[in-house]
Amino acid sequence: MMRRAPRALVLVAAGMVALTACTPELPTVQTDPAPSVAPPVLSSVQDAAVYEAVGVALGDASTTLDPAELEPRLTGPALALRTVELQVAAAVGSTDGLTELPTTVQSEILPTTQTWPRTALSVSVRPEDLGTERMYVLDQATARDQYKLWAWIRLFPSITLPTFAAPNVGTESVAPDDASLLMTPADAVARYADVLTSREESAFAADFPDDPLRAAMADAFTKQSTIAEELSGTFTETYAAPEGALRAVRTDDGGALVVAQIDSTSTLTGEEGAVVSPNAAQRALIGDVPDSNSVSYGRTILVGIYVPPAEGGEIGTTVVGSEFLTTSASIP
Numbered sequence: 001m002m003r004r005a006p007r008a009l010v011l012v013a014a015g016m017v018a019l020t021a022c023t024p025e026l027p028t029v030q031t032d033p034a035p036s037v038a039p040p041v042l043s044s045v046q047d048a049a050v051y052e053a054v055g056v057a058l059g060d061a062s063t064t065l066d067p068a069e070l071e072p073r074l075t076g077p078a079l080a081l082r083t084v085e086l087q088v089a090a091a092v093g094s095t096d097g098l099t100e101l102p103t104t105v106q107s108e109i110l111p112t113t114q115t116w117p118r119t120a121l122s123v124s125v126r127p128e129d130l131g132t133e134r135m136y137v138l139d140q141a142t143a144r145d146q147y148k149l150w151a152w153i154r155l156f157p158s159i160t161l162p163t164f165a166a167p168n169v170g171t172e173s174v175a176p177d178d179a180s181l182l183m184t185p186a187d188a189v190a191r192y193a194d195v196l197t198s199r200e201e202s203a204f205a206a207d208f209p210d211d212p213l214r215a216a217m218a219d220a221f222t223k224q225s226t227i228a229e230e231l232s233g234t235f236t237e238t239y240a241a242p243e244g245a246l247r248a249v250r251t252d253d254g255g256a257l258v259v260a261q262i263d264s265t266s267t268l269t270g271e272e273g274a275v276v277s278p279n280a281a282q283r284a285l286i287g288d289v290p291d292s293n294s295v296s297y298g299r300t301i302l303v304g305i306y307v308p309p310a311e312g313g314e315i316g317t318t319v320v321g322s323e324f325l326t327t328s329a330s331i332p
Helices: 007-022 044-064 076-092 185-201 212-230 280-286
Strands: 105-109 118-124 134-140 148-155 234-240 246-250 256-269 294-307 318-330
Touching: 044 076, 044 105, 044 118, 044 134, 076 148, 076 280, 076 294, 076 318, 118 246, 148 256, 148 294, 185 212, 185 234, 185 246, 185 256, 185 294, 212 234, 212 256, 212 318, 280 294, 280 318
Parallel strands: none
Antiparallel strands: 105 118, 118 134, 134 148, 148 318, 234 256, 246 256, 256 294, 294 318
16 A cells, blocks of 8 residues: 655655746856967057167167167167167267167067067168168067067068068067978078178078178178288188077968078288278277287178978068178277
8 A cells, every 4th residue: 555755745845846946047157268379478559668668778878878778678689789889979979870770660570479588570660861661679588577679670672571460469489490491590590691601602592582781791792802902911701690699480471580690700911011990980999909900890790581481481581681780890
């Protein structure tokens, strides 16, 4: 015979069912998926503020001719070049030789790199002297450092730059040994340095089309060699890329734009008893040292090179701009 449950228990159970039926569902939390590509770590507003600070440092140093004014916002080869320009300006009593560096930019290439150092590139407006636009490289060495101007180059006339991701998308940095390119950034700079040293005799001469820097260095070599012959002497010149003095960012086609430092060392020597007189810039660096039959000088060269990806690419390997300055000199 089936037993019935006590009435009170049945009512309680029924009440539990009713309560369960009336309880609302918990809301579902919607979360955006993590972006597949890291966003820029520097905004356009922040980038503009960096260039404003760089402009203040450049202006203050140009007024006082004190390189210490540069240190908060310039670093690397940019600091080395501007320091020498100020030194020469103080020696000759004129700031006419200071490179014009407008800090208003018309395009920017912002970094997505989550580690350090971080690299950002920009192209300036045209300078008041109507020279070509400057391409700037900003560098942030560590999380605690400010972004500083690491390098600048003058873009060659009528040059076509590769395309880059929009500023709101950002661009990744490229390692010196990146093997996805036609040649690694480090190899591209080393090969170009060899071309500057050996000119058309370089094994890599065919890797790079003719460009204004290459032509200027070859012309200077010819002129100095002619002077050496007139003095019954010699002229020697070598180029080398210092390790680590390279920054590179990815282009839209998978290639890279590389900005790097190349150093040159030159020595002009005449026969015994000849007098080789330094030019004004060299004399400013040498100081009050008597002339002799020889003079040595070093140049700091900054060069921008587009390296295409191993397969495809918008254009072939191309040198897009440069800057160079005599940064050391001595009389042996």
